[in-house]
Amino acid sequence: MTTSSTTQGARARARIEVTAAIKDEARRQLAAEGAAKLSLRAVARQLGMVSSALYRYFPSRDDLLTALIIDAYDSLGERAEAAHHAVADAGPLSRWTAVCEGVRDWALAHPHEYALIYGSPVPGYSAPDTTVPAASRVGLVLIGIVREAHEGPGLTDVPLPTELRPEAERMTADLAPDLPTEAVTALVAAWAQLFGLVGFELFGQFNRVVEDRGRFFRHAVAGLGRGVGLR
Amino acid sequence: MTTSSTTQGARARARIEVTAAIKDEARRQLAAEGAAKLSLRAVARQLGMVSSALYRYFPSRDDLLTALIIDAYDSLGERAEAAHHAVADAGPLSRWTAVCEGVRDWALAHPHEYALIYGSPVPGYSAPDTTVPAASRVGLVLIGIVREAHEGPGLTDVPLPTELRPEAERMTADLAPDLPTEAVTALVAAWAQLFGLVGFELFGQFNRVVEDRGRFFRHAVAGLGRGVGLR
DNA sequence: TCATTGTGTGAGCACTGCTCTCGCTTGAGA
DNA sequence: TCTCAAGCGAGAGCAGTGCTCACACAATGA
Numbered sequence: 001m002t003t004s005s006t007t008q009g010a011r012a013r014a015r016i017e018v019t020a021a022i023k024d025e026a027r028r029q030l031a032a033e034g035a036a037k038l039s040l041r042a043v044a045r046q047l048g049m050v051s052s053a054l055y056r057y058f059p060s061r062d063d064l065l066t067a068l069i070i071d072a073y074d075s076l077g078e079r080a081e082a083a084h085h086a087v088a089d090a091g092p093l094s095r096w097t098a099v100c101e102g103v104r105d106w107a108l109a110h111p112h113e114y115a116l117i118y119g120s121p122v123p124g125y126s127a128p129d130t131t132v133p134a135a136s137r138v139g140l141v142l143i144g145i146v147r148e149a150h151e152g153p154g155l156t157d158v159p160l161p162t163e164l165r166p167e168a169e170r171m172t173a174d175l176a177p178d179l180p181t182e183a184v185t186a187l188v189a190a191w192a193q194l195f196g197l198v199g200f201e202l203f204g205q206f207n208r209v210v211e212d213r214g215r216f217f218r219h220a221v222a223g224l225g226r227g228v229g230l231r
Numbered sequence: 232m233t234t235s236s237t238t239q240g241a242r243a244r245a246r247i248e249v250t251a252a253i254k255d256e257a258r259r260q261l262a263a264e265g266a267a268k269l270s271l272r273a274v275a276r277q278l279g280m281v282s283s284a285l286y287r288y289f290p291s292r293d294d295l296l297t298a299l300i301i302d303a304y305d306s307l308g309e310r311a312e313a314a315h316h317a318v319a320d321a322g323p324l325s326r327w328t329a330v331c332e333g334v335r336d337w338a339l340a341h342p343h344e345y346a347l348i349y350g351s352p353v354p355g356y357s358a359p360d361t362t363v364p365a366a367s368r369v370g371l372v373l374i375g376i377v378r379e380a381h382e383g384p385g386l387t388d389v390p391l392p393t394e395l396r397p398e399a400e401r402m403t404a405d406l407a408p409d410l411p412t413e414a415v416t417a418l419v420a421a422w423a424q425l426f427g428l429v430g431f432e433l434f435g436q437f438n439r440v441v442e443d444r445g446r447f448f449r450h451a452v453a454g455l456g457r458g459v460g461l462r
Numbered sequence: 463t464c465a466t467t468g469t470g471t472g473a474g475c476a477c478t479g480c481t482c483t484c485g486c487t488t489g490a491g492a
Numbered sequence: 493t494c495t496c497a498a499g500c501g502a503g504a505g506c507a508g509t510g511c512t513c514a515c516a517c518a519a520t521g522a
Contacts, residue, residue: 242519246469
C-alpha cells in the first residue's frame with residue numbers, strides 16, 4: 001500500500017482514463033435522453049465493455065449520477081464565474097444580470113444536466129454531501145457581487161420584518177457575516193427565485209405564456225437584483 | 232354504438248370504477264416512491280389483476296402519468312382556490328400571501344406529486360395540451376387577486392422598460408386585457424419565482440441554508456406580491 | 463339468437479440494475 | 493527475479509420493467 005505520488009503505474013492511469021470515458025459517454029446519453037433513460041448497460045455497450053465491468057468504477061447507477069451531478073454543478077459554477085469575470089468593471093446590477101444570464105444560458109445549453117441538479121431529485125435518490133462544494137459556486141458568485149457592492153457603491157436599503165430577524169441573522173452568520181443581514185436575506189430569496197425563472201422557461205411552463213424569453217428574463221432578474229439592494 | 236346516456240350498463244360503470252382504482256393505487260405508489268419508481272406491473276399486482284389487463288385502461292405508462300399529472304394540477308388548483316376563498320375579505324397582499332402559502336402547504340404535503348408537475352419532466356415525456364386547463368388554475372387565482380386589487384384599492388406602480396413593452400402587451404392581451412400591462416408582466420415573473428421558492432425548499436436546496444422556512448417563505452412571497460403592485 | 467365488442471389471461475420479447483464466479487493481467491514485496 | 497494478492501474484464505444469471513399478442517370468456521346490442 002501507501003502508493004502516494006502523482007506518477008502512478010499504468011494501472012492507476014488506465015483507471016482514471018476509463019473512469020473519464022465512462023463519465024463522458026454517460027454525459028452524452030444524459031444530454032441525449034435525460035437522466036431517467038441513462039442506462040449503465042448502454043454506456044458499457046458503447047464503450048465496448050461488458051456491463052458488469054462498469055461496476056469496477058461506479059458501484060451503482062446512483063454513484064454514476066452523483067459524479068455527473070457534481071460535474072454539472074461545477075460546469076454551471078464555472079459558467080457563472082466566467083460571466084462574472086467578463087463584466088468585472090461594470091456596476092453591481094449589471095454584473096448581477098450578467099451572472100444570471102450566464103446561468104440561464106448554461107441551462108438552455110444543458111437542459112438535462114440542469115434538470116438533474118435543479119429538477120426533481122431522481123427516484124429515491126438524495127444527493128450526498130459530496131455535492132455541496134460544487135453546488136455552492138453559483139451562490140458564492142452572487143454573494144461576491146453583493147459584497148463588492150457593499151464595499152463599493154453601497155447597497156440600497158431593503159426592509160426586513162422583525163419576526164424574521166433571528167433567522168436572518170442565523171443565515172447571515174452562516175453565509176456572509178460581513179454583509180447587512182437585510183441584503184443576505186433578500187439574496188437567498190432572490191437566489192431561489194432566479195432558478196424559478198430558469199426552471200419555468202426550461203420545463204415548458206412559459207409555453208404559450210412568455211414568448212420573448214430572453215428580454216423577459218433580463219427584466220425579471222434586474223428586478224431581483226434591485227430587490228437585493230443593488231443599483 | 233351511440234350509447235349516450237348517463238346510466239350506462241354495468242360494463243361502463245365497472246370501467247369507471249376500475250380506472251379510478253388504478254389511479255388511486257398509482258397515486259399511492261407515486262406518493263410512496265416517486266414517479267420514476269411507479270410500476271404498471273406493481274399497480275396491477277396490487278389490484279389483483281395481470282399487468283396486461285391494465286393496458287385496457289391506460290395505453291401506456293405515460294398515459295397513466297398524464298392522468299396523475301392532471302389530477303395533481305387540479306388538486307393544487309383547488310387548494311389555491313380554497314386558500315383564496317378563506318381570506319376573501321382581507322386585503323390584496325394578505326390574500327396573495329395566503330394563496331402562496333396554500334401552494335406551499337400543498338407542495339409539502341404532496342412532494343412527489345409536486346415534483347411530477349413542477350420538477351423536471353419525466354423521461355422523454357412531454358405533457359400534452361390536455362393538462363393546460365388544470366395547470367392554469369393557480370395562475371388564474373393569482374390573476375384574480377390582482378384584478379380585485381385593481382378594481383378595488385388599486386395597484387401601486389411598477390416600472391416596465393420600453394424594450395419589454397411589446398412582449399408585455401402581448402402577454403397582457405393573452406392573459407388579462409383588463410389589467411395594467413406592468414402588473415401583468417410583474418405577475419408572470421412573480422408566478423415563476425413563487426415556484427422557485429417552493430421548489431428550492433422541497434428539493435433540498437435550502438438544506439443547511441434556511442431553517443425557519445415558513446417565516447422565510449412568508450416574507451419572500453410578501454415581497455413578490457409587493458413587486459406586482461399589491462398592498 | 464348471434465355476431466360484435468370489451469375485458470382478463472398468460473406467454474413472450476427486449477430491456478434494465480445488479481451479483482457472482484471465473485480466469486487473466488498487473489505490479490509490489492520477498 | 494519470482495510470487496501472490498489485488499485489480500479487472502467476461503459471462504451467466506436473477507429479478508424486475510414496459511409492452512405486445514393470441515387467446516378465451518362474458519356482456520351488449522341488432
